[in-house]
Amino acid sequence: MCRHLAYVGPPVSLRTLLYDPPHSLARQSWAPRDMRGGGTINADGFGIGWYPPDGGEPVRYRRGTPIWSDVTLPALAAATTSGAVLAAVRSATVGMPVLDTAAAPFGEGPWLFSHNGAVRGWPDAVAGLAGRLPVRDLLTLDAPTDSALLWALLRHRLRAGEDPAGAVAETVAEVAAVAPASRLNLLLTDGRTVVASVAGHALSVRQVPGGVLLASEPHDDDPGWRAVPEGRLVVATAAGARITALPRR
Ligand code: GLN
Numbered sequence: 001m002c003r004h005l006a007y008v009g010p011p012v013s014l015r016t017l018l019y020d021p022p023h024s025l026a027r028q029s030w031a032p033r034d035m036r037g038g039g040t041i042n043a044d045g046f047g048i049g050w051y052p053p054d055g056g057e058p059v060r061y062r063r064g065t066p067i068w069s070d071v072t073l074p075a076l077a078a079a080t081t082s083g084a085v086l087a088a089v090r091s092a093t094v095g096m097p098v099l100d101t102a103a104a105p106f107g108e109g110p111w112l113f114s115h116n117g118a119v120r121g122w123p124d125a126v127a128g129l130a131g132r133l134p135v136r137d138l139l140t141l142d143a144p145t146d147s148a149l150l151w152a153l154l155r156h157r158l159r160a161g162e163d164p165a166g167a168v169a170e171t172v173a174e175v176a177a178v179a180p181a182s183r184l185n186l187l188l189t190d191g192r193t194v195v196a197s198v199a200g201h202a203l204s205v206r207q208v209p210g211g212v213l214l215a216s217e218p219h220d221d222d223p224g225w226r227a228v229p230e231g232r233l234v235v236a237t238a239a240g241a242r243i244t245a246l247p248r249r
Contacts, residue, residue, distance in 0.1 A: 003028040003042055004088035004104060004114040004187050005219070006194040009211015009238050011053050014077035017085055018048065018067075021219035029067045029089040033217055034202050042089035045103035046070075049112040050082035051191040058084075058112050058191065062103040083211075084191035086112040093118040093146065102143035106151035110190045111158060116201050116216055117183025119146035125179035129153060150175065150186065164188055165235045168195045169247055176248075187214065196234040197246060203228045205241050212236045 005025055007017055019026050023033070029042040047062035063070060067089055088104040096102065104114035119126055126149060130138060133152055142148040150171065157167035172184045176199065183200030196203055196214050206213045206224045214236060218225035228234055228243060235242045 002088055002090050002104070002114075002116040003032055003216040004086070004116050004185075005213065005215040006087075006114075006187050006189050006196070006236075007085045007211065007213050008189065008192060008194055008236070009083060009208055009213075011081045011083040012085075014048060014050060014080045014082065014085065014087075015074065017219075018077050018087060019074060022221070023217065023219045025087055025089055025215075025219065026067050028217055028219075040091075042066075042091045044092035044098045045090040045100065046088060047090075047103040047105050047114075048077075048085065048087040049105035049107055050080065050086075051084040053081055053083060057110060058086075058105075058107060060105055060107055060112070062100050062105075064098045064100045064103060084189060086114060086187060086189050086194075088114045088116070088187075093122075095122075096145045097143060099143050102145045102148065104147060106142055106148060108155055108158075111155070112189050112191075113151045113154060114187040115147035115150050116185040116187070117199070119150070119175060119184075120179045120182045122146045122179070123149075125182075126175060129174060129178060150184070154186070154188065164190065164193065164195050165233060168197055169233050172197045172199055173247055185216070192237060194234070194236045196228075196236070198228045198230055198232045198234070199246060200230075203234070205234060205236060205243075207240065211238045212241055214241075
């Protein structure tokens with residue numbers, strides 16, 4: 001069920017995150033190791049969001065086609081450098097459309113967001129939560145998918161000034177309360193801090209010199225990868241990762 005990663009640290013080429021590692025995100029699109037029954041490959045799109053090294057808002061490149069079929073991306077990735085990246089490959093949940101705009105990262109202003117998982121009972125289970133959002137937000141959802149709605153719910157909290165870690169934790173809690181057994185691995189960054197929930201899917205963290213990597217699956221055999229246990233919230237910066245329990249409702 002989708003594979004995603006986030007990196008914050010010294011500037012690197014996108015190629016070193018997407019293609020170079022032996023079990024890179026590109027490889028995980030066709031040979032993932034840990035899908036937990038949620039599909040077999042991640043062929044329904046991909047997206048990369050990166051922060052320009054000289055500052056400013058992140059740039060996003062998203063497609064509704066397999067990452068391996070994009071013949072332009074390898075050269076683009078080799079030529080593009082960034083110190084903060086969020087990328088994902090998508091396996092669409094049954095019943096959800098395959099569109100460029102359904103691929104993570106979703107974003108607004110400084111934020112990039114990805115969801116690995118599925119909302120159980122979609123859409124009825126979360127219709128009540130969705131109904132509390134401004135009508136405009138619902139009319140302008142990126143796509144009619146669970147992930148796009150999760151982004152709208154989280155974004156609503158961020159716009160209200162909630163702190164990112166609390167906003168991710170609360171979004172997971174409120175959705176889990178009405179849609180039990182959902183898989184809600186969220187990933188949010190502003191280019192400096194990465195917040196991630198581990199709720200139904202795997203996530204591993206690795207400190208690298210001057211930075212941090214978070215990924216659904218370790219992309220190499222480095223012993224520095226740590227699997228984050230279920231039910232945790234990770235708040236990571238280049239300086240380190242803090243792992244706490246996700247609150248329950
Ligand atoms: N349910 C989401 C979608 O269909 C995410 C899927 C996933 O994690 N595989 O886009």
